[in-house]
Amino acid sequence: MTVFQAIADLPTAQAHPRDQRGRALHDLRISVMDRCNFRCPYCMPEATYGEHFSFLRNDERLGFDEIERLCRLAAELGVSKLRLTGGEPLLRPHLVELVARLRRIDGIDDLAMTTNGVLLARHATELRDAGLDRITISLDTLDPALFHRMSGNRGALHEVLDGIEAAQQANFPHGIKLNTVVQRGVNEHTVTELVERFRGSGIVLRFIEYMDVGNRNHWSAEAVVPSRELIERIDARWPLEALPAQYAGEVATRFRFRDGAGEIGVISSVSAPFCGGCTRARLSSEGTLYTCLFATQGTDLRGLLREGASDDMLRETLRNTWLHRTDRYSEERAEQRQHARRKIEMHYIGG
Ligand code: SAM
Ligand code: SF4
Ligand code: SF4
Numbered sequence: 038m039t040v041f042q043a044i045a046d047l048p049t050a051q052a053h054p055r056d057q058r059g060r061a062l063h064d065l066r067i068s069v070m071d072r073c074n075f076r077c078p079y080c081m082p083e084a085t086y087g088e089h090f091s092f093l094r095n096d097e098r099l100g101f102d103e104i105e106r107l108c109r110l111a112a113e114l115g116v117s118k119l120r121l122t123g124g125e126p127l128l129r130p131h132l133v134e135l136v137a138r139l140r141r142i143d144g145i146d147d148l149a150m151t152t153n154g155v156l157l158a159r160h161a162t163e164l165r166d167a168g169l170d171r172i173t174i175s176l177d178t179l180d181p182a183l184f185h186r187m188s189g190n191r192g193a194l195h196e197v198l199d200g201i202e203a204a205q206q207a208n209f210p211h212g213i214k215l216n217t218v219v220q221r222g223v224n225e226h227t228v229t230e231l232v233e234r235f236r237g238s239g240i241v242l243r244f245i246e247y248m249d250v251g252n253r254n255h256w257s258a259e260a261v262v263p264s265r266e267l268i269e270r271i272d273a274r275w276p277l278e279a280l281p282a283q284y285a286g287e288v289a290t291r292f293r294f295r296d297g298a299g300e301i302g303v304i305s306s307v308s309a310p311f312c313g314g315c316t317r318a319r320l321s322s323e324g325t326l327y328t329c330l331f332a333t334q335g336t337d338l339r340g341l342l343r344e345g346a347s348d349d350m351l352r353e354t355l356r357n358t359w360l361h362r363t364d365r366y367s368e369e370r371a372e373q374r375q376h377a378r379r380k381i382e383m384h385y386i387g388g
Contacts, residue, residue, distance in 0.1 A: 053115035056328070056362035063286070063316035065116045067104060069132065070124040071322040073384055075153050076189025077177075079218060081384050083189050085253045099324040101131075103342050105138045107320060110352045112144035114359070116318075120149040124322065124384045127156040133167045140168030147211060149173065155192055157200030161207040171211035172204050173243075177218055178227040179234060187224065201240070214241045214302075219262045221247075232271055237298040243289050246307040249370070250330060250383040264303035268292065271301065286314030310367030318359065319386050326355065329364035331380050 055061055072092045076083040099107075108119055119139055126132060139148055147170050154174040164172070176197055177187045184194040204213050215235065219225050228244065235242050244267050249256035271277060272292075280291040280300060288311060289302030305311075319327045324339025336358045341351055 052113075054356045054359045056359055058313070058363065058365070060286075060314070060362070061316055062111070062115050062318060062359045064118040064120065064318070065108065065111050066120045066122055066317060066319045067108070068123050068320065068322045068384070068386060069098075069104070069121050069126045069135065070129040071098070071384055072128055073123060073125040073153070074128060074155060075125070075191045077187060078189060079220065079247060079256075080250070081189070081382075082253055082255075086384075093323055098322045099320075099339060099342075101135045101138060103324065103339070104135060104320075105142070106342070106348075107324075107338060107351065107355075108139055108145070109142050110348060110355055111318075112142050113352060114356055117144055118147040118149070119145055120151060122151045125153055125156075126150055127152050127160060133160065133163045136164055136167040136169050147171065149211070151175065151216065152200075153188070153192065154197040154200035154204075158196070158203040161200070161203035165207040165209055169209060171209050171213070173214045173216055174201055174204065175216045175218075176201070176231070178224045179230050180224075180227050183224060183227065205238075205240070212239070212241065214243055216243055216245055218245045218247055219267060221260045221262050223260075225262050225267075228267060229271065229274060232275065232301065236275065236294055236301075239299065241300055241302060243302040243304055245304040248306050248330075250380065252380055253382065258307070261307050263308040264290070264305040265308065268303060277301075286311070286316050306367050307370070310365075310371050312365040312368045315364070321381070321386050326358055327381060327386050328358065328362040329366055330383070330386065331366035332364070332386065333379055333381070335381070 053061055073081055075081070076086055121132070121136070136148065139145065148168060149171045150164070150169055151173040152175070154176070157174065174197065178184050179194065181194040185192060201213070217228070217231060219228060231242060244264060246264060247256065247261050268277065275298070276295040277292040278295050280293050289304050291300050291302045293300045319330065321327065321335065324337065324342065325335035326338050327335040336354060338351065338354065341354060
């Protein structure tokens, strides 16, 4: 039996599939570029991703037609939110064209991007004009020397700050967030400076617990600063109040400043896993679909696309991949039940 026949024979009961734990498919993250202009040690350490590392060739990455087609089919299965990521998405040539094409897909009501911000100053307005709804910019510290070190000696803080300013001027309809990965003994002491700088600006800071993504960042639990500790620290200076979740499965826990200067969020994937509400799938740069950030294997969609699979076959493959999903890696980590496994690297699967 060919793979096409096998897929065609699978049941097509639910229009919007739910996985083995009852979770719907709502979000698709697309790594449009496996390369990056940074070498953040927690993601793409220089020791591994040096000049001899071999990234994908252009023809190995999904093309825009392929990405658009998969996103359209995913939208038919219930995906309403797309996020472009990487690697560094702004390194992908003509990305604005992809944004415009994804914007036109029926059912997509939130089109977002995560970027390190270095190239943002020159692209912010055209991205907004093409229909990008929101932007998340990664910023780990406001200390220029530490920033440079945390980017693997590649990035200059002022370029990212220029990018943030350009994003503010572009006025993205669903706003701007900043992602800060907090590491014990590395940048935890600069967190309050970030809060001071951005509270009241309309930009939402989100502090992310350092995670054991991939196999190469030498993660250890001691390097994680639990969100609770950060919130206590921030609350002592600027009193906070917890906010209710805006929708089921919201990843960030939100707090508002009691003085009205906006809100912040924490993403506590290590200390308080949220697998039970996880509605995300990830599409790698070379077209493999993963159902967990910590996946060890995925479903090859590029092969199907390039062998001439019909929309029905592709849609059923997406549906069945989701129907069979059982992932709950972060909960297993918390239960100390997951064993060493070879995970897909983050720049490739899309953070
Ligand atoms: N290059 C873009 C950027 O840095 O924003 C997009 C891709 S990056 C993989 C997406 C997000 O993942 C970034 O906000 C980054 O800080 C976060 N990230 C990377 N490695 C991480 C880790 N080990 N733990 C937690 N977050 C991580
Ligand atoms: Fe690049 Fe983003 Fe990973 Fe840093 S976190 S190395 S900027 S992909
Ligand atoms: Fe979702 Fe996997 Fe993260 Fe759990 S560990 S929240 S299933 S991506």
